Amino acid sequence: EDQVTQSPEALRLQEGESSSLNCSYTVSGLRGLFWYRQDPGKGPEFLFTLYSAGEEKEKERLKATLTKKESFLHITAPKPEDSATYLCAVKGSGNTPLVFGKGTRLSVIA
Amino acid sequence: NAGVTQTPKFQVLKTGQSMTLQCAQDMNHEYMSWYRQDPGMGLRLIHYSVGAGITDQGEVPNGYNVSRSTTEDFPLRLLSAAPSQTSVYFCASSYGVGTEAFFGQGTRLTVV
Numbered sequence: 001e002d003q004v005t006q007s008p009e010a011l012r013l014q015e016g017e018s019s020s021l022n023c024s025y026t027v028s029g030l031r032g033l034f035w036y037r038q039d040p041g042k043g044p045e046f047l048f049t050l051y052s053a054g055e056e057k058e059k060e061r062l063k064a065t066l067t068k069k070e071s072f073l074h075i076t077a078p079k080p081e082d083s084a085t086y087l088c089a090v091k092g093s094g095n096t097p098l099v100f101g102k103g104t105r106l107s108v109i110a
Numbered sequence: 111n112a113g114v115t116q117t118p119k120f121q122v123l124k125t126g127q128s129m130t131l132q133c134a135q136d137m138n139h140e141y142m143s144w145y146r147q148d149p150g151m152g153l154r155l156i157h158y159s160v161g162a163g164i165t166d167q168g169e170v171p172n173g174y175n176v177s178r179s180t181t182e183d184f185p186l187r188l189l190s191a192a193p194s195q196t197s198v199y200f201c202a203s204s205y206g207v208g209t210e211a212f213f214g215q216g217t218r219l220t221v222v
Contacts, residue, residue: 031207031208032208032209032210034210034211036213041216042215042216043114043200043213043214043215043216044153044200044213045213046210046211046212049209049210051208087152087153089153091207091208095158095160095166095207096155096158096166096168097141097143097155097158097168097202097204097211098143098202098211099155100145100152100153100154101152102150102151102152103152
């Protein structure tokens with residue numbers, strides 16, 4: 001059974017204080033690891049897909065990395081508008097859709 | 111290009127009532143799915159479809175039915191609403207296996 005665990009559950013940062021969010025996973029036959037951002041009252045918004053260990057992707061202040069057991073979402077010099085819940089999901093072998101972690105709620109204080 | 115459209119956005123039901131949550135996508139995606147999101151539980155898969163005429167159960171299917179008569183539409187039916195079905199429901203679609211899923215804005219359902 002595919003599983004995703006995200007930590008921490010919540011993170012409070014000062015503006016400009018860099019940090020990382022963790023996503024640990026177990027999956028049979030990884031076909032993709034996905035990061036999403038979710039704002040209150042909205043649906044998840046796609047950020048990145050990573051397919052193999054060692055892969056990295058960047059978008060503005062966000063950088064996602066992948067190993068065989070976990071992924072990190074690094075946030076460099078965050079701003080208040082980066083405040084959101086960040087979700088990690090995996091796609092394993094077979095037809096079942098994405099399996100999600102419970103998310104990390106990030107608050108960036110000015 | 112509207113993406114994934116869910117209706118209604120909000121709904122209040124009485125216990126025992128039935129209703130259908132609508133989901134439509136205009137991206138010609140084969141894969142569609144329904145999730146529910148509850149505080150502290152994350153997104154949990156209810157049902158999914160890999161193409162028109164094909165559906166399967168996810169992690170929490172009890173009390174829900176789906177059908178997929180067209181590529182565009184994937185309605186979720188609550189047969190007899192229960193307070194435990196109070197949740198936010200999200201519909202998602204994706205082009206294929208291993209590709210990113212696009213989500214609708216959600217339906218907030220309250221069962222009293």
